[in-house]
Amino acid sequence: MGRKLLVSGNWKMNYTHLEAITALQALDVRLNRSLLAKVDVSIHPPFTALRSVQTVVEADDIPVMLGAQNCHFEDKGAYTGEVSPSMLAKLGVQLVIVGHSERRTYFHETDDDISRKLSAVLRNKMIPMLCVGESLAEREEGATEAKLESQLRGALAGIDRKSLSDLVVAYEPIWAIGTGRAAYPDDAEAACRHLRSVLSQLLGSELAEQIRLLYGGSVDPDNTAELVSNEDVDGVLVGGASLDPEKFAAIIKQAASTG
Numbered sequence: 001m002g003r004k005l006l007v008s009g010n011w012k013m014n015y016t017h018l019e020a021i022t023a024l025q026a027l028d029v030r031l032n033r034s035l036l037a038k039v040d041v042s043i044h045p046p047f048t049a050l051r052s053v054q055t056v057v058e059a060d061d062i063p064v065m066l067g068a069q070n071c072h073f074e075d076k077g078a079y080t081g082e083v084s085p086s087m088l089a090k091l092g093v094q095l096v097i098v099g100h101s102e103r104r105t106y107f108h109e110t111d112d113d114i115s116r117k118l119s120a121v122l123r124n125k126m127i128p129m130l131c132v133g134e135s136l137a138e139r140e141e142g143a144t145e146a147k148l149e150s151q152l153r154g155a156l157a158g159i160d161r162k163s164l165s166d167l168v169v170a171y172e173p174i175w176a177i178g179t180g181r182a183a184y185p186d187d188a189e190a191a192c193r194h195l196r197s198v199l200s201q202l203l204g205s206e207l208a209e210q211i212r213l214l215y216g217g218s219v220d221p222d223n224t225a226e227l228v229s230n231e232d233v234d235g236v237l238v239g240g241a242s243l244d245p246e247k248f249a250a251i252i253k254q255a256a257s258t259g
């Protein structure tokens with residue numbers, strides 16, 4: 001396919017700004033520039049570490065994209081405790097995760113909230129990384145495809161298709177997140193193929209081909225190569241293993257040599 005894979009590290013609610021700098025530097029020494037030319041990498045630190053990570057990325061010229069894990073759907077206003085997309089854009093954030101299952105579950109985010117966030121990210125010229133995925137019960141009931149389709153349709157409702165060429169969609173089965181039990185590569189491919197076909201119905205096949213589809217859920221250095229060797233899996237979203245610079249570097253190397 002000749003595609004450039006994307007490897008994204010979601011650090012979740014881990015690392016102070018000082019720990020984040022140490023982690024980034026530990027990652028940087030494990031990666032060489034020619035490797036990073038073959039694969040796109042983004043890291044998504046917590047809000048409090050974004051500025052520090054951005055400074056180190058810029059000062060040391062590290063070719064990784066700066067990502068956030070969430071944002072509000074308004075650019076400013078009376079929303080105590082929230083962080084707006086325009087604040088993130090000003091910090092040099094390029095990608096923003098929207099609709100992670102932990103936000104859907106613990107913070108009760110609906111498809112409508114997620115759609116508004118996605119639109120806010122685009123309005124601020126950043127790339128949304130939309131997360132979708134089924135629960136174990138839904139998989140066991142055979143409802144995986146229906147769930148993915150409804151989350152995708154819900155999130156993309158009303159959004160101008162022309163703005164979506166850089167969209168990233170991460171297939172993250174909830175039962176695989178943080179459990180050490182990754183999806184079988186064939187199941188990840190089937191889910192991503194289904195997502196691409198729904199995207200094709202919604203946006204047309206040309207655009208659907210351009211959209212990068214990631215797999216996320218217990219990705220580690222041992223399962224990366226097989227996961228990304230599938231035609232419709234254009235990269236991986238990594239949680240736990242991205243906190244370990246050794247493992248995250250190994251995942252990036254696997255993706256760089258497979259893509």
Ligand code: PEP
Nearest residue numbers: 177178216217218239240
């Ligand atoms: C995630 O939460 O996005 C994730 C993929 O987590 P983990 O890799 O730890 O399963």
